[in-house]
Amino acid sequence: xxxxxxxxxxEVCRDPKKCIxxxxxxxxxxxxxxxxxxxxxxxxxxxxxCVDCQRCVSLCPTRxxxxxxxxxxxxENANWTQxxxxxxxxxxxxxxxxxxxxxxxxxxxxxxxKLLINASQVTNPSIDPLRExxxxxxxxxxxxQKLEFDEDGKLKTKIAPHLDLQVPIMFSAMSYGxxxxxxxxxxxxxxxxxxxxYNTGEGGLNEDFYQYGKNTIVQxxxxxFGVHVGYLSAGAAIExxxxxxxxxxxxxxxxxEKVGEDVSKTRMIPVGSDAISxxxxxxxxxxxxxxxxxxSLKEATAYTKPVIVKIAAVHxxxxxxxxxxxxxxxxxxxxGYRGGTGAAPTRxxxxxxxxxxxxxxxxxxxxxxxxxxxxVSLVVAGSIRNSGDIVKAIALGADAVYIGTSALIALxxxxxxxxxxxxxxxxxxxxxxxxxxxxxxxxGYKRLINLVHAxxxxxxxxxxxxxxxxxxxxxxxxxxxxxxxxxxxELDILGVMHAGE
Amino acid sequence: xxLKEGQVRIPSGCAISGMFSREGRRISxxxxxxxxxxxxxxxxxxxxxxxGYGIYPEYKELYAFHVFFDxxxxxxxxxxxxxxxxxxxNLSRIPTKxxxxxxxxxxxxxxxxxxxxxxxEESQLExxxxxxxxxxxxxxxxxxxxxxxxxKNMGVFKAVGFPEDVGEFYKLEEYEGxxxxxxxxxxxxxxxxxxxxxxxxLLDYTIVHNGEISSYDANRRFMEMFGYKCSLLTxxxxxxxxxxxxxxxxxxxxxxxxxxxxxxFWSEIDKMPQDMKExxxxxxxxxxxxxxxxxxxxxxxxEGGMMALNDRLKLRSMVAAEKGDLVLVASEESAIRIIHPxxxxxxxxxxxxxxxxxxSGGEI
Numbered sequence: 036x037x038x039x040x041x042x043x044x045x046e047v048c049r050d051p052k053k054c055i056x057x058x059x060x061x062x063x064x065x066x067x068x069x070x071x072x073x074x075x076x077x078x079x080x081x082x083x084x085c086v087d088c089q090r091c092v093s094l095c096p097t098r099x100x101x102x103x104x105x106x107x108x109x110x111e112n113a114n115w116t117q118x119x120x121x122x123x124x125x126x127x128x129x130x131x132x133x134x135x136x137x138x139x140x141x142x143x144x145x146x147x148x149k150l151l152i153n154a155s156q157v158t159n160p161s162i163d164p165l166r167e168x169x170x171x172x173x174x175x176x177x178x179x180q181k182l183e184f185d186e187d188g189k190l191k192t193k194i195a196p197h198l199d200l201q202v203p204i205m206f207s208a209m210s211y212g213x214x215x216x217x218x219x220x221x222x223x224x225x226x227x228x229x230x231x232x233y234n235t236g237e238g239g240l241n242e243d244f245y246q247y248g249k250n251t252i253v254q255x256x257x258x259x260f261g262v263h264v265g266y267l268s269a270g271a272a273i274e275x276x277x278x279x280x281x282x283x284x285x286x287x288x289x290x291x292e293k294v295g296e297d298v299s300k301t302r303m304i305p306v307g308s309d310a311i312s313x314x315x316x317x318x319x320x321x322x323x324x325x326x327x328x329x330x331s332l333k334e335a336t337a338y339t340k341p342v343i344v345k346i347a348a349v350h351x352x353x354x355x356x357x358x359x360x361x362x363x364x365x366x367x368x369x370x371g372y373r374g375g376t377g378a379a380p381t382r383x384x385x386x387x388x389x390x391x392x393x394x395x396x397x398x399x400x401x402x403x404x405x406x407x408x409x410x411v412s413l414v415v416a417g418s419i420r421n422s423g424d425i426v427k428a429i430a431l432g433a434d435a436v437y438i439g440t441s442a443l444i445a446l447x448x449x450x451x452x453x454x455x456x457x458x459x460x461x462x463x464x465x466x467x468x469x470x471x472x473x474x475x476x477x478x479g480y481k482r483l484i485n486l487v488h489a490x491x492x493x494x495x496x497x498x499x500x501x502x503x504x505x506x507x508x509x510x511x512x513x514x515x516x517x518x519x520x521x522x523x524x525e526l527d528i529l530g531v532m533h534a535g536e
Numbered sequence: 537x538x539l540k541e542g543q544v545r546i547p548s549g550c551a552i553s554g555m556f557s558r559e560g561r562r563i564s565x566x567x568x569x570x571x572x573x574x575x576x577x578x579x580x581x582x583x584x585x586x587x588g589y590g591i592y593p594e595y596k597e598l599y600a601f602h603v604f605f606d607x608x609x610x611x612x613x614x615x616x617x618x619x620x621x622x623x624x625x626n627l628s629r630i631p632t633k634x635x636x637x638x639x640x641x642x643x644x645x646x647x648x649x650x651x652x653x654x655x656x657e658e659s660q661l662e663x664x665x666x667x668x669x670x671x672x673x674x675x676x677x678x679x680x681x682x683x684x685x686x687x688k689n690m691g692v693f694k695a696v697g698f699p700e701d702v703g704e705f706y707k708l709e710e711y712e713g714x715x716x717x718x719x720x721x722x723x724x725x726x727x728x729x730x731x732x733x734x735x736x737x738l739l740d741y742t743i744v745h746n747g748e749i750s751s752y753d754a755n756r757r758f759m760e761m762f763g764y765k766c767s768l769l770t771x772x773x774x775x776x777x778x779x780x781x782x783x784x785x786x787x788x789x790x791x792x793x794x795x796x797x798x799x800x801f802w803s804e805i806d807k808m809p810q811d812m813k814e815x816x817x818x819x820x821x822x823x824x825x826x827x828x829x830x831x832x833x834x835x836x837x838x839e840g841g842m843m844a845l846n847d848r849l850k851l852r853s854m855v856a857a858e859k860g861d862l863v864l865v866a867s868e869e870s871a872i873r874i875i876h877p878x879x880x881x882x883x884x885x886x887x888x889x890x891x892x893x894x895x896s897g898g899e900i
């Protein structure tokens with residue numbers, strides 16, 4: 036065997052004065068970083084296995100542990116960084132495609148952080164959500180051109196099926212397989228109690244969860260895992276996954292390690308087999324094919340459910356969305372390049388796609404230019420980190436947002452980006468029973484509810500500050516935003532003025 | 537450089553007043569001037585205006601265009617356009633009186649017109665739509681020309697100044713109509729442009745408005761999908777277009793229009809009987825982008841009727857009264873009492889609850 040070029044990324048720092056050798060860290064670490072050295076009578080660590088998930092740090096009863104960056108440094112080079120070099124070593128060792136998880140971590144601009152929100156002063160009153168009604172309920176679905184009423188003022192127009200959200204927040208698609216059963220249960224129960232929706236992802240729906248159907252969006256992806264008529268009928272809406280922000284242009288990717296008995300049954304694939312979805316839907320090679328799938332799914336469910344088409348934010352997203360808006364879809368979901376994933380080729384995650392803020396702004400404007408914005412609802416995803424991001428997204432033109440990573444963080448995720456390994460110490464992105472049980476859904480669903488309630492309250496405070504008392508009056512209300520530190524081109528694309536203007 | 541109205545969005549506070557004779561009696565313009573003048577302190581001399589209905593009975597079948605021109609060149613350009621699209625039956629300068637506090641007046645002309653038959657047919661448009669598009673075209677394409685009134689048997693009179701001075705300037709005491717609305721403006725900078733004063737109008741719809749709507753850009757961007765161009769960046773302009781779109785183009789009753797722009801809260805909808813619940817859920821779903829939030833009190837004038845409406849939280853004052861066949865509405869009670877110290881009924885309409893008066897005697 037040749038030289039191992041690999042250097043650890045993280046260093047486990049243990050304060051020997053605080054360590055009581057209780058071995059909690061050892062039992063908690065699925066990566067087998069910690070061990071007890073009987074000869075030395077002390078805890079030791081293999082830094083090279085550490086993914087910095089912070090599980091041991093959180094559980095150490097004496098706070099003896101800290102994880103830091105490994106202090107070893109390659110010769111400084113702005114071009115050939117340590118990361119680039121290490122990745123070449125890895126690929127030279129294995130000949131493989133580099134895999135990673137969660138959203139794009141590269142320091143590209145984050146436009147949410149370059150947008151500022153307005154507030155009322157003097158000329159109109161801000162509204163206090165503690166004392167006045169403040170509405171954040173949203174209806175998603177296609178809308179008729181106009182409403183007609185009979186002579187008694189009763190509604191004559193038939194409204195297409197739509198989703199009714201008590202908060203403008205839904206849980207993004209995360210498949211059973213990529214995340215654990217307990218994570219799914221937490222999401223489903225939280226969605227039910229919040230009056231919103233969670234999304235099955237492309238892994239089918241475990242029968243135990245059919246009871247949450249009215250708060251479930253069932254996904255149909257290119258692999259068609261777990262798709263049958265019972266599944267389609269179980270949900271409140273059907274989402275066709277054309278793309279995902281973390282990996283535009285390729286299909287879903289579930290390593291065989293995560294395909295156990297139950298996942299295999301739900302997905303309708305053999306135990307232990309990799310579930311690799313085809314890059315395209317093999318029945319959709321063009322927009323007219325999409326229309327056929329949309330209507331096939333509507334036929335299969337007797338036109339009782341809205342159909343969502345989810346796409347990744349790519350360069351030509353505005354034209355693509357315009358095509359989808361005319362294809363019978365009721366809702367378009369757009370996923371930006373910072374959107375999470377359970378496994379994606381690193382190069383794709385880090386280099387393909389565009390920011391959701393720019394994609395959203397250009398799609399919303401394009402649909403308005405064509406006079407068809409009201410035909411569909413727009414849901415955006417791809418790194419919504421807080422309620423401020425949501426307010427900005429809606430002001431740019433979104434109807435609602437999907438949150439994925441934020442929801443997982445609420446469940447304890449520390450964004451260590453190792454989901455593809457299947458050894459999530461937090462019981463979220465794993466199928467190992469001993470790890471899954473670490474996530475208690477009774478606690479998990481409450482944490483999700485807390486998070487969404489907190490954000491909803493913050494949204495109401497910001498709406499009130501702007502003098503708005505219903506979220507629909509914020510939708511596309513770009514005068515409520517100003518850019519900071521942006522070029523004129525960026526401002527033009529976002530359709531906002533610069534701060535001070 | 538100070539930007540003009542239309543180049544920058546200017547919030548403003550205001551006073552409004554309106555009166556309507558359900559029997560169609562013709563009331564002198566003097567009364568409305570008196571009413572609005574009581575609320576002098578609610579405006580700051582940077583805009584005042586009036587709309588009168590039933591004032592041109594001799595030309596009631598013709599569209600009356602009131603137009604501001606910056607120069608004779610602009611007038612010639614606009615007249616060329618008007619002559620290409622309309623049969624001009626009468627044209628003249630609108631009579632005005634020299635007034636020490638009304639200065640920098642543009643050229644103010646009036647045209648009584650009817651669409652050229654051939655042109656109208658060629659356009660394949662309904663007559664009102666044809667007229668509306670021509671008006672929007674003049675206002676957005678011809679530099680220095682601005683049509684500020686374009687309905688039949690009605691007219692808008694407005695200027696930069698206090699409303700009582702504007703009334704004197706236009707000699708409103710010489711006009712009589714069954715309905716009058718008035719506006720005194722308190723903008724937060726000095727645009728100095730007459731077109732920016734209220735009422736704002738399109739065809740026979742006129743709006744006087746007090747408030748600053750927080751939903752402005754959501755409403756504007758929605759309306760611009762349907763061929764409207766919000767060139768003034770004012771609330772009043774977009775509200776007028778919303779009424780034109782819903783009431784004229786979509787045929788929705790004014791009462792239902794009120795339920796769209798000042799929609800009932802979900803908490804109320806949830807308690808409604810099933811058919812009403814379906815109706816209002818559909819309204820909030822389909823016309824979500826036409827909900828208007830933030831403070832407003834508006835008086836909408838139209839051929840044969842008048843509607844007053846507050847935002848659903850009633851963030852602006854507005855009082856309504858009845859006296860015989862008269863329906864009166866104003867920002868302050870004093871503006872009603874100054875004309876009719878004794879009234880049959882006076883009340884403060886609830887937020888989102890429209891007060892509608894029509895010539896057929898209808899009223900809520």
